[in-house]
Amino acid sequence: CDQFGILQTEDCFFGCMAGACMPPTNNTCATPADLTGGGPATVPYTGFTNDYGSSTLACTGFTANGPEAVFSFLGTAGDFVTARLSAPNVDTSLWVTTTCGDGAACIAGSDSGTVEEVQFVVPADGTYFIMADTYTTSPSGSFTLELIISAPICTPGDAACDLNGTNVEACNGSGSAYDVFQCDVAGCISGQPTCITATGEFPAAAIDANALGQ
Numbered sequence: 001c002d003q004f005g006i007l008q009t010e011d012c013f014f015g016c017m018a019g020a021c022m023p024p025t026n027n028t029c030a031t032p033a034d035l036t037g038g039g040p041a042t043v044p045y046t047g048f049t050n051d052y053g054s055s056t057l058a059c060t061g062f063t064a065n066g067p068e069a070v071f072s073f074l075g076t077a078g079d080f081v082t083a084r085l086s087a088p089n090v091d092t093s094l095w096v097t098t099t100c101g102d103g104a105a106c107i108a109g110s111d112s113g114t115v116e117e118v119q120f121v122v123p124a125d126g127t128y129f130i131m132a133d134t135y136t137t138s139p140s141g142s143f144t145l146e147l148i149i150s151a152p153i154c155t156p157g158d159a160a161c162d163l164n165g166t167n168v169e170a171c172n173g174s175g176s177a178y179d180v181f182q183c184d185v186a187g188c189i190s191g192q193p194t195c196i197t198a199t200g201e202f203p204a205a206a207i208d209a210n211a212l213g214q
Contacts, residue, residue: 013043023047024069029100032072032129040146043069043132045090045139051101056093056133058103060111064093066134070100073130073147075122080150080176083108085132086115087143093133094118100129111135121174154178161188168193 012021013033024047026033035041048067056064075081085094094116095109103109107128108118122128132145152175159170162180166187169178183195 013041021046026070027051027067029070029129032070032100034073035071035130035145035147036073036149038147038149040144041071042142042144044142045087045134050137052103052131053133055101055103056095056109056111056131059095059097059106059109060093060103061109062093062111062135064111064133064135066091066093066136066139068093068131068133069143069145071130071132071145071147072100072127073149075126075128075149076151077122077124078152078175079122080119080152080174081122081128082117082119082146082148082150083130084115084117084146085143087134087139088114088141090114090139090141090143091135092116092143093131093135095131095133096120097129097131098126101131119174150176152176159193161190161193165190168195 014022014025025031027048028051045067048069050065050067052068053064056062083094083096085092092114093111096107096118097105098107099105108120110116110118132143154171154175156171156173156175159168162169167183168181168188170181172179186196189196
């Protein structure tokens with residue numbers, strides 16, 4: 001109950017006991033919280049401490065003097081990952097590593113304000129660590145960490161003419177989408193695939209979709 005006798009509900013990410021939320025279990029690298037199944041995770045800042053703040057410099061370009069929460073996920077090579085950290089009125093910092101707490105093993109990092117987002121392609125099968133960090137030394141309230149893991153929909157560099165035969169569609173470098181490259185009026189020829197010039201020739205300068213997709 002609050003001071004007005006009104007029942008309030010609070011989500012307890014780590015469970016509830018005796019009418020109160022349980023303290024966090026992922027304060028350090030010893031016991032990261034597994035987010036392989038996705039998210040989002042909304043967690044109060046209460047109970048977290050600053051253990052790895054000096055390591056952020058190598059990953060985000062800034063130190064983070066506030067507490068951090070440690071999460072992990074099991075990645076598969078080629079997966080496209082989006083991680084997003086947000087907290088109202090808190091200067092957040094987000095970094096992902098292959099070695100927990102070590103900014104030198106950085107995969108991706110962001111430190112720009114109250115909302116941070118990183119996107120990357122998983123380089124190899126294994127466990128990756130997400131540090132939900134903050135520059136704010138005594139943050140209040142809760143933070144929300146979202147994790148989206150998508151299997152690639154295409155092989156980077158693969159390309160083909162579109163259904164109309166007018167443009168080249170090339171798989172982007174992350175394998176997450178096809179980029180469309182517009183050909184001239186002569187269109188695209190299947191099997192190359194490259195754009196045809198207006199004269200129907202294939203000069204060395206023709207658009208090479210396989211190269212564009214890298």
